[in-house]
Structures are given as structure tokens and as C-alpha cells.
Amino acid sequence: MVGPPSSLPTDHGTFTLRAYTFNGVTHVAMTMGDPASSDAPLVRMHSECLTGDVLGSHRCDCGDQLEAALQAISSAGAGILLYLRGQEGRGIGLDNKLRAYALQDTEGLDTVEANRALGLPDDARDYRVAAEMLRHLGTQRIRLLSSNPAKSDALTEHGITVVQRLNLQLPDRPENSAYLQSKRQRMNHDVPNGHPELDHSLELDVYKTIATHDEVIAQLAQSEDGFIAARTGDAEFVSGELDRRHLHCMRAAVGAVLVGVGTVAADNPQLTVRAVEGENPVRVVLDPRARVPRDSTVLQSDDAPTLWLVGADVQINEQLADHVTVAQLPQSSADKIDPHAVIALIRKHVSGSILIEGGGQTVSEFLSAEALDRLFLTKAPVLIGDGVPGIRFEGSGQMSKALRYPFRRYIFGQDVCTEYMLSPAAREHSAQMPAQLRGVQNADVVAEAQPSA
Ligand SMILES: Nc1nc2c(ncn2[C@@H]2O[C@H](COP(=O)(O)OP(=O)(O)OP(=O)(O)O)[C@@H](O)[C@H]2O)c(=O)[nH]1
Numbered sequence: 001m002v003g004p005p006s007s008l009p010t011d012h013g014t015f016t017l018r019a020y021t022f023n024g025v026t027h028v029a030m031t032m033g034d035p036a037s038s039d040a041p042l043v044r045m046h047s048e049c050l051t052g053d054v055l056g057s058h059r060c061d062c063g064d065q066l067e068a069a070l071q072a073i074s075s076a077g078a079g080i081l082l083y084l085r086g087q088e089g090r091g092i093g094l095d096n097k098l099r100a101y102a103l104q105d106t107e108g109l110d111t112v113e114a115n116r117a118l119g120l121p122d123d124a125r126d127y128r129v130a131a132e133m134l135r136h137l138g139t140q141r142i143r144l145l146s147s148n149p150a151k152s153d154a155l156t157e158h159g160i161t162v163v164q165r166l167n168l169q170l171p172d173r174p175e176n177s178a179y180l181q182s183k184r185q186r187m188n189h190d191v192p193n194g195h196p197e198l199d200h201s202l203e204l205d206v207y208k209t210i211a212t213h214d215e216v217i218a219q220l221a222q223s224e225d226g227f228i229a230a231r232t233g234d235a236e237f238v239s240g241e242l243d244r245r246h247l248h249c250m251r252a253a254v255g256a257v258l259v260g261v262g263t264v265a266a267d268n269p270q271l272t273v274r275a276v277e278g279e280n281p282v283r284v285v286l287d288p289r290a291r292v293p294r295d296s297t298v299l300q301s302d303d304a305p306t307l308w309l310v311g312a313d314v315q316i317n318e319q320l321a322d323h324v325t326v327a328q329l330p331q332s333s334a335d336k337i338d339p340h341a342v343i344a345l346i347r348k349h350v351s352g353s354i355l356i357e358g359g360g361q362t363v364s365e366f367l368s369a370e371a372l373d374r375l376f377l378t379k380a381p382v383l384i385g386d387g388v389p390g391i392r393f394e395g396s397g398q399m400s401k402a403l404r405y406p407f408r409r410y411i412f413g414q415d416v417c418t419e420y421m422l423s424p425a426a427r428e429h430s431a432q433m434p435a436q437l438r439g440v441q442n443a444d445v446v447a448e449a450q451p452s453a
């Protein structure tokens with residue numbers, strides 16, 4: 001009933017493959033690492049889908065889920081994929097599934113109605129063999145990669161402890177969104193928008209890239225019409241929870257985080273890592289005239305060291321808390337400090353990447369000085385009308401001179417984040433990472449492009 005293990009090198013790394021035959025049907029388990037030795041390994045219980053898995057169909061999400069699950073297991077370094085044969089068409093078989101497809105095409109039936117019109121059950125799958133396979137692999141506790149709650153219920157019934165169910169967070173495709181909507185409405189599948197159960201250790205690849213290189217990156221969240229706050233400076237909830245989480249992931253990946261004095265005065269940020277696990281970066285306040293409010297969190301709280309960057313002609317005579325270090329730089333003109341000099345100075349104190357976190361003016365200055373390797377610009381679906389501007393720089397009178405860079409795009413719930421790879425170094429660093437087009441993460445790369453020259 002169980003075949004010998006063999007090795008299976010794949011695009012996602014080398015797995016161990018075992019065949020399990022029950023009632024004349026052969027299923028396979030692909031394992032990576034030693035799942036038995038991990039407390040609750042990632043498990044994908046995948047129903048065979050010839051059209052999606054093999055033929056590349058966009059009618060369903062099976063092919064995308066298969067890829068994403070293998071990528072997730074490979075990123076985690078351990079896990080199991082059970083490929084369940086004979087579950088084609090939610091258990092009604094390939095021939096019937098294609099008949100159901102035809103009824104969907106011609107009669108406009110949804111996926112459930114089409115099965116019923118054929119006199120077949122909505123879902124005929126049985127997961128007993130999957131539970132048997134897991135037990136054979138020494139795994140009784142799992143984290144299940146699925147958007148279908150019925151799958152974890154069934155495994156629980158068969159004696160497997162599902163400690164967590166993780167939605168693979170794949171974006172709908174135009175061709176499968178109606179089908180996915182029906183699954184959500186009629187079969188209780190998750191809506192993949194900022195799922196609260198998401199495992200916070202699962203990240204975008206670019207965080208690793210940032211953490212392992214010395215880059216200068218910037219981020220900004222703007223309204224659709226380009227403002228980071230209302231006229232009064234009120235910046236509460238411009239972008240959503242996932243964008244906040246993204247910001248905290250970046251803070252955790254860098255050595256230093258810099259804000260302009262205006263942001264400290266307006267928002268009194270803590271600049272610490274709270275939404276995810278990670279170390280706090282060194283906080284840098286760019287403050288040519290030493291105007292920062294003396295009761296601000298960056299000066300008062302010792303959660304992280306603070307580097308207070310002031311102009312060369314400023315005198316700081318007051319007593320400062322131990323976590324605050326003052327550094328001075330010459331101002332070029334009109335209170336401005338050259339971004340390149342700022343970076344060089346920070347690098348003397350801190351190693352790792354530097355995140356320019358805001359506000360709009362500071363990020364714009366670093367952008368137009370060509371001091372950035374990468375820019376993450378999130379656009380939230382809100383119109384403010386007038387307020388504190390986001391990215392603004394002199395630009396050019398000609399469209400042909402507008403800035404176009406290679407970019408990647410992520411969906412963070414309702415917000416869209418564009419990552420511009422501004423420098424050749426950033427592009428090279430990202431190219432060294434396997435292009436993670438899909439994976440377990442809070443957002444997926446939904447578009448990638450190189451601008452034409
Ligand atoms: N009967 C029928 N089956 C379909 C249809 N579209 C996809 N399938 C099958 O559905 C099975 C996958 O089930 P899904 O409901 O997509 O997803 P799930 O496996 O329950 O849940 P996930 O773990 O999130 O993938 C595969 O065997 C597909 O062949 C359809 O329109 N009709």
C-alpha cells in the first residue's frame with residue numbers, strides 16, 4: 001500500500017515522494033524536511049485537477065494553489081503536499097466535471113448548480129486516505145494550507161489536529177473570479193483579504209533582500225489623489241492593516257529608520273516594530289534646525305536608540321536621554337541637508353539597510369536626489385481632496401523624461417503597493433532571489449514589469 005521513498009527535484013527544491021495506494025487509486029505525498037520532527041508542519045491537501053494543475057487552466061485556482069503551496073513549503077523548509085488522485089471535479093470525475101463546465105458555459109449555472117443539474121453531489125470528496133497518509137508520515141498535528149473550512153473539519157473528524165488553517169492569499173484572476181465568488185458564497189470558502197489567521201512568519205521575499213543588503217529604501221502611503229494626510233495633518237487610517245504590517249516588516253528588516261522632523265511633530269511616531277516580530281531599528285530624525293518637540297517619543301522613550309541629525313550650526317545644550325545621540329551635518333541651502341550626506345553619516349553609526357519612512361517631503365527629497373534604491377508607494381482607495389502632499393518633486397515638462405523604473409505590485413487588502421526598483425543594485429539584489437510570483441504571504445506580486453527603454 002505504501003511505496004518506497006524516492007527523491008523528486010522540482011522548481012521549488014527537492015522533495016521526497018511516496019506513493020500510497022488505496023482501493024486501486026494511487027495518491028502521492030511530497031515531503032520536504034522531516035515533517036514528523038516539526039510540531040505542526042505546513043500541509044497542502046490538494047485535490048487532483050487535470051485542467052488546472054497540468055493544462056494551466058485559469059477557470060479554477062488549482063494550479064495557482066499548487067504552485068503557491070509548494071513555494072510555501074519550500075520557504076518554510078519543511079512540509080507535506082498530499083496529491084489526492086480521484087478527487088477530480090470535487091470527486092465527480094473528469095468527464096462529469098467537463099460536463100459541468102459545459103453547463104456553466106451554456107446555461108449560466110454556477111459550479112454548485114451545474115453539479116446538481118447532473119444529479120451529482122456538490123462535493124463528493126472523502127479525506128480518510130489523506131488522514132491515513134499523514135499518520136503514516138508521523139504527522140498528527142498540522143497547519144493546513146487551504147481556503148476551504150470543510151477540509152479541516154474532515155481531517156479533524158479523521159483524527160488529525162488542524163492547529164491552523166492558512167489561506168494561500170492568491171489574487172483572483174479575471175477568468176476565475178466568478179467561480180471563486182461562488183465557492184465563497186455557496187461553499188463557505190474564505191475571502192482572501194487580510195485573513196486574521198495568517199501566519200506572521202510568512203513574508204515577502206523582498207524583506208529578506210532588504211535585510212541582507214545595505215539598501216536605502218523609502219515607503220509612503222498615499223490617497224488615490226496623492227495625499228498622505230488631511231489638511232489638518234490627520235493621517236489616521238489612510239491605508240489599511242496589511243500596509244501597516246508591511247511597514248513593520250520593513251522596519252524589522254532594516255538597521256535604521258529615518259523620518260523628517262515634520263512627521264515627528266505631526267504624528268509623534270514610535271518607529272518600533274510591533275505588528276510583527278523583529279528587532280527595532282535605530283531611529284533617525286532629520287531635523288536641520290533642531291525643532292523636534294522635546295517631549296516626542298523618539299527623544300523620550302528608550303525602546304530603540306535615536307540618532308538626532310541636526311544642522312552644523314545648531315547648538316544643543318540641553319540634557320538628553322541616554323538613548324539619544326546627536327550628529328551634525330552642514331546644511332546646503334534653505335535648511336536642507338544633502339540626502340547622500342545623511343546616508344553616509346547614518347552608515348557610520350548603523351549597518352544594514354536604511355528606511356526613509358516619511359513624510360512626503362523627505363521621501364520626495366531622497367527620491368529626486370537619486371539617493372534611493374527602492375521605493376514602496378502604497379495607494380489607498382480614498383480621496384482626500386486636499387491635504388498633506390505625498391510624492392512631489394520638480395519633474396520635467398516632458399512625459400518622456402518622467403521617471404519609469406522596473407516595478408512589482410502587491411495587493412495589500414484594499415490597497416495597492418508598487419515597489420519601484422530604482423537602482424541597478426536593487427534590481428540585481430532582487431534578481432538573485434528566486435522570483436516569488438506566488439506564495440503564502442499577505443500579498444502577492446500581481447504584476448511585474450520592465451519599462452521599455
Ligand atoms: N465539479 C466541479 N469541480 C470543479 C470545478 N472547478 C474546479 N473543480 C474541482 O474542484 C477541486 C478543487 O476544489 P476547490 O473547491 O477548488 O478547492 P478546495 O480543494 O476545496 O479548497 P482549497 O484547499 O482552498 O483549494 C478540483 O478537484 C477541481 O477539479 C467546477 O466548476 N465543478
Ligand SMILES: [Zn+2]
Binds near residue numbers: 051052053060061063
Ligand atoms: Zn481546478
